[in-house]
Amino acid sequence: MSCRNCGHDSHCGTVLERKEQHYILDGGQNYYIEVCRQCSCIQCINPKNRLEQQALLSADALAPE
Secondary structure: OOOOOOOOEEOOOOOEEOOOOOHHHHHOOOEEEEEEEEEEEEEHHHHHHHHHHHHHHHHHOOOOO
16 A cells, blocks of 8 residues: 555655765765655545544553653
8 A cells, every 4th residue: 555645655644754865075974854744545545544543643642651
C-alpha cells in the first residue's frame, strides 16, 4: 500500500523524512528533510480506519514509557 501524496510506502500517523548528505565541500554532514507530512493511503482515507488509528496514537501518547 502506498501514500497517494508522496508515492512512498504507507507512513500512517507519522511524518515521512528522508536522510540526505551535504556535499563533502560543505562538511558532508547528514541531515533529514521532510518528504510528506500526511499519509493518504487507502487505509488512512477510510473514515473508520482513520478514527481507529487516531485512538491508537492518542493511547500511545498517554502511555508511560
